[in-house]
Amino acid sequence: MSGTATQAANSAPGAKKFATxxxxxxxxxxxxxxxxxxxxxxxxxxxDCDRCLRYVTGNLPRGRQGGRVLSPSCNVRYETYLFYNLNQTAVASPPPPLVPVSRGNGRRTWPIIVAIVVPIAASILVLLLACWVSKRRAKKYDAVQGGNAGYDITTVEALQYDFATIEAATNKFSDANKLGEGGFGEVYKGILPNQQVIAVKRLSRGSGQGDEEFKNEAVLVAKLQHRNLVRLLGFCLEREEKILVYEYVPNKSLDYFVFDPTKQGQLDWSRRYKIIGGIARGILYLHEDSRLRIIHRDLKASNILLDEDMNPKISDFGMARIFGVDQTQGTTRRVVGTYGYMSPEYAMQxxxxxxxxxYSFGVLVLEIISGQRNSNFYETEGAQDLISYAWKLWKDGRSQELLNPxxxxxxxxxxxxxxxxxxLLCVQEDxxxxxxxxxIVLLLNSYSVTLPVPKQPAFVLQSRTDGRMPDKGLESDQSTSQSMPWSINEASITELHPR
Known part of the structure; x- marks a missing residue:
């Protein structure tokens, strides 16, 4: 069955995805x-064909000498007798031609007609019933997922990878395949048996991301389809492991280029402007164009990946919150995100x-322009953070001095x-x-639109005295191999305790 599925999925382009x-x-x-x-x-x-066939094959009945599983997108069958026509490329043979009816012996032809028509009609009814049952199951899953489920091959069951496949793809999670490491776990490069390159996010068992965040990221991201969002291919929940399988994005994250003095020159202004526009379109899709309104809550340079053409792709949806289409805001006691990117009303209330x-997008734009981190900013002209410095230059009519040399x-x-x-408009306090x-997307695409004059922005880091944020009761997703102060913006906060 596995060989048949592989042969069908890898049919030549333009040919029917069918194999016996x-x-x-x-x-x-x-x-x-x-x-x-x-x-x-x-x-x-x-x-998708290979994933669908793998899923339905796993649901074949056991202990029998024949069986079949139908889904809206694929089907498999096995028998101990030849149930298909070797000379045809369709599942079923064409019905035999009707015997001409003679006027002279009508009594003899009626049984022949009934014998031909009844089995055909019964077969059609069975197929219609199977399709109806499959659609009912899909609708039931949609209801469970709040109406945010896609077609059947992106259901939770179809997205699952077995641990052995992931382990083999990453060469048993070897250090040579490791792409990065953070508080939530490690990321590895892998190659599937069909030669597809993937990125494997293996969550640490002691990470702050629990079952809720894991399921949120897995189910949510699989439904999102946009060129500026990282695509989730599947996940693995096996042997107490939590693993997410993403498309592989070769050029690492935005912070790898923007904040590294040796690599800043690889992103000229035209590329940076294109990246700003791509990020804006991706966030607009989350806010308005996807099925539900989605708040990312952890937008930052390290969560923006770059593909082979330096197109930005937003990643890491483990902290995202799903809203109804008409819902505009929410309140939580569990503040998650990253200092330096968090809006004041979210961080404080x-x-x-x-x-x-x-707000996070505004901070990101100022960082892309200046090449400096907001909350690890070297004090310049009395400004303690990047937002303060940008506002001072704006008031003095020296905005261009913010540009990276x-x-x-x-x-x-x-x-x-x-x-x-x-x-500066994005980081307003109100x-x-x-x-x-x-x-914002309109402003980036049209020079005829007049921008409002910004007011003094929110200075959430203005009260710092020693350049450090309080770290009591906070959890970080920053790299465990670095020992940096809590003021850096790579510390994703998963919970905030009042003093």
Whole structure:
């Protein structure tokens, strides 16, 4: 069955995703020929077809000499007799032609007609019933998931990978395949048997991300389809392991280029402007264009990955919150996120909304322009953080001085000033003064739109006395191999305790 599924999934482009095979099998000490069949709908990509067939094959009945499983996208069957036509490429043979009816012996032809028509009608009814049952199951799953489930191959069952496959793909999680490490776990590069390259996020058992966050990230991200979001391929819950399987993004994360003095020159201004626009479109999709309103709550440079063409892809949805379409804000006692990117109303009062992500986006824009971290900012002209410094330059009419020196040989003055002004608008203290992501995307694509004049932004780090944030009662996802103060913006806070 596995060989038949593989053959069907890897059919030549343009050909029907269909395969049959036969082999000798041992049934109760007697050898008999086993006939197998696997088929996907023609619209499925190879990877989705293979995943669908693997799922339905796992649901075949055990201990029988025949069985079949149907789903809306694929089906498999095996029997000890030849149940398909070897000369046809469809599942069933065409019905035999009707015998011409002679006027002279009508009594003889009626039984023949009934014998032909009744089995055909019964077969059609059985297929319709099977399709109806499959659709009912899909609708039932949609209801359980709050109406956010996609077609059947992105259900929880179809997304599951077995641990042995993941272990083999990563060469038993070897250090040579490790891409990174944080408080939530480690990330490895892997290669599946079909040669697809993947990124494997293996959550640590003692991490702050529990079952709720894991299921949230797995089910939520699998439904999201956008060029500026990292695609989730599946997950593994086996041997007390929590593993997420993502598409592989080769150029690491944005902070790897923006904050490293030796690599800052690889991102010229045109690339940075393109990255800012891509991030904005990805957040707009989360806020307004996906099925439900999604608040990311942990937007930062290390959660923006870059593909082979330096296109940005938003990742790490373990802290995301799902809203109804008409819901605009929420409150939580469990504040999660990263100091330096958290809006003041969220950090202090636990109130979050789409404007919380807008605030984080504004900080990110100022970091991309300057090449400096907000909460690890070297004190300049009396400013203790990047937002304060950007505001001071704006008031003094010296906004361009915020631009990273490596970019000053070739850049668009109008684009830089508009981005700085937009970034300051995003970090306003009052959420009502911040623009929506739809407005931001419009501002990035049109020079005819006039930007409002920003007010003094929120200085959430202004009260620091020694450059460090209090670390009591906080958990971090920063790299365990680094020993840096809590003021760096790589510390994702999973819980905040009042003094």
């Amino acid at each position: 095979r036969e082999a000798d099998a041992n049934f109760t000490s007697s050898f008999r020929t086993l006939y197998t069949l696997a088929q996907c709908t023609p619209d499925l990509p190879t990877s 636990g109130q979050f909304s789409v404007k919380s992500d807008v 490596v970019l000053r040989d070739s850049y668009s003055r109008n684009e830089v000033i508009r981005c700085i002004q937009m970034g 959420p009502a003064d911040r623009p929506t992501m739809a407005t």
